[in-house]
Amino acid sequence: MDAQNVAQVTEMMYALRNPAGLPTYPIIFVGLNVLTFALHILFVQLLLGTSLVALYGAYTNNPLWRRLGMAMIDVAKVSVSVAIVVGVAPLLFVQVVYDPHWYTSNVLSADWVIAFIFILILAYWAMYLYYFQNYKREDKTAEPKSRWSLIVSLALMLLVGFIMHSLTSQILHPEMWKEWYMQNGKLDYSGDTLHAYNFWRYAFFISMAIPVAGAMMVTYRRFKMVREDADMQYLNFAAEVGKKWILVGSIISTVLYVAWMMTIQETAGDFATSFWGIIGGVAVLGYALWAKLRLNGKSADMCSYMALPMALVIGLVVATSREILRYDILNGFFGYDFFDYKIVMDWYSTGLFFLTFAIVGGVVLSYFLTIAWKAGQTVGIYTPGPGVQKLGTVAIWVVALWLVQFFVVGFYVWAQ
Ligand code: HEM
The missing domain is CATH 1.10.287 (Helix Hairpins)
Structure with a gap:
């Protein structure tokens, strides 16, 4: 892009900015955005990962897995509601500081934004269908009913996540907005297309469901082991699966993170090799190392409760990197700086x-x-x-x- 085109894009973004200004310093909104996004994505990963455990448990004949699957569907259904509630927070913050970008992205794909809600409702219903069909049964190791509904739920949840990912990706391409709006010389008001995505970025965020579900299983053992009726054979099995998922999952996620960094758009400059580009991947890999060291031997009981908070800390590092990437593109390349937002202090x-x-x-x-x-x-x-x-x-x-x-x-x- 030549300098004149970049200047036009910058001007367009500033023209779309809300002239009313912000009620407090923009950095506060951005900070809260990072914090609440980290919470949102943690619960998204928890719901996806524990659904996966439930799905595997539903289709295997191993009685321990079946029990674990039934326990994890309980976690999944609560996590969906928490993910939705803490999804609203970053939605509010991002639309305040990045209003030109968030609204444009939403209008360009309006059908998908509306469909998002219905798809999410269907996904949640499908999960509850499985739950209601099975939760009352005494024998948690018998073959569960309506197993197909778990597959439907997981597939629809992944679609919901993809819509979010695409909306976020479109924000990062202001140079394309006009082109997307004007298809073959005609204005396209339909909003029926998701225009941008980065498969590796999406796969990275989704893959973190594996270590996060692992952390949940480790925590589950620690939490339940104090009960008088604790079945330690089953609980130890859950924690062993959990540890494996943290280790293997973190390594898979690190590979996907690197793939994301290798495929980021040109307008991001040298973000991939910058401190924040590297530290995100290091943090994810560090999780495997932490689990290897702290969840074995004597420290296992003591550190099990740390597994989920650790996942949140890593999520915070990644969320910070993700936000700096956005800033590097929108400010670094296009010259749109949220710091210069007008403030009307309230x-x-x-x-x-x-x-x-x-x-x-x-x-x-x-x-x-x-x-x-x-x-x-x-x-x-x-x-x-x-x-x-x-x-x-x-x-x-x-x-x-x-x-x-x-x-x-x-x-x-x-x-x-
Ligand atoms: C329960 C199913 C959901 C899934 C699987 C999901 C998944 C995701 C994923 C993968 C991302 C990261 C996208 C990226 O950075 O590439 C994301 C971001 C986000 N999600 Fe969700 N999400 C869900 C529900 C929701 C709901 C119900 C809301 C709001 C009411 C929401 C609000 C957001 C927001 C605001 C962002 C960040 C946008 C940005 O910073 O640009 N999500 N979600």
């Missing part, structure tokens, strides 16, 4: 956001997680003690107070 909404996150989110989540944790480790029915009961009451009060302040401030502003 301390109240910025403060409210962080306080909601910390206090409302913190208290309510602590309550839910405590209940889930204790119930999972109790044989029979779990009854919360007075401390947990109190936490539940505080959680309700915090939410109620939040709602009151929301309406009070809203009416106050409206009355001004």
